[in-house]
Amino acid sequence: MKFIWFILFTVLTNAAAQLMLKQGMTMVGPLNITAENAIIRVFQILFQPWVFAGLVVFVISMVSHLFVLTKVELSFAYPFISLAFVTVTVFAVVFFGEEINQWRILGIALICLGTFFVAKSDTSHKQTLATEVIEEQQVGLNPNA
Numbered sequence: 001m002k003f004i005w006f007i008l009f010t011v012l013t014n015a016a017a018q019l020m021l022k023q024g025m026t027m028v029g030p031l032n033i034t035a036e037n038a039i040i041r042v043f044q045i046l047f048q049p050w051v052f053a054g055l056v057v058f059v060i061s062m063v064s065h066l067f068v069l070t071k072v073e074l075s076f077a078y079p080f081i082s083l084a085f086v087t088v089t090v091f092a093v094v095f096f097g098e099e100i101n102q103w104r105i106l107g108i109a110l111i112c113l114g115t116f117f118v119a120k121s122d123t124s125h126k127q128t129l130a131t132e133v134i135e136e137q138q139v140g141l142n143p144n145a
Contacts, residue, residue, distance in 0.1 A: 024050030
């Protein structure tokens with residue numbers, strides 16, 4: 001669990017990126033892309049300040065996630081990404097006035113419960129202990145070897 005802060009940073013930056021992208025696309029408005037304006041319109045979208053910021057923050061989130069993947073098991077780290085859904089939903093209600101119903105609330109509760117169980121399943125400390133015992137045996141520090 002020592003990398004949980006990096007995992008949570010990944011989750012929060014992922015959620016922040018989604019909120020920025022939504023704000024940017026709200027400001028862009030309806031997408032009326034035709035063959036004549038496609039390239040110009042794509043650049044207008046990409047360089048809309050909120051969209052651009054969202055893309056930058058998403059890249060930061062991905063770099064953080066790549067770091068996490070070098071430190072913990074994928075089956076442990078990836079389920080935490082589902083917490084971005086929870087975070088986005090809460091902030092979408094606050095910032096965009098979106099409405100959620102009882103089914104979405106139940107789904108969010110199940111996501112939180114599932115993530116709790118995944119967090120409880122962390123085996124990294126067991127792997128660390130096993131690695132230390134093996135290293136001690138190799139250098140002769142463990143008299144029980």
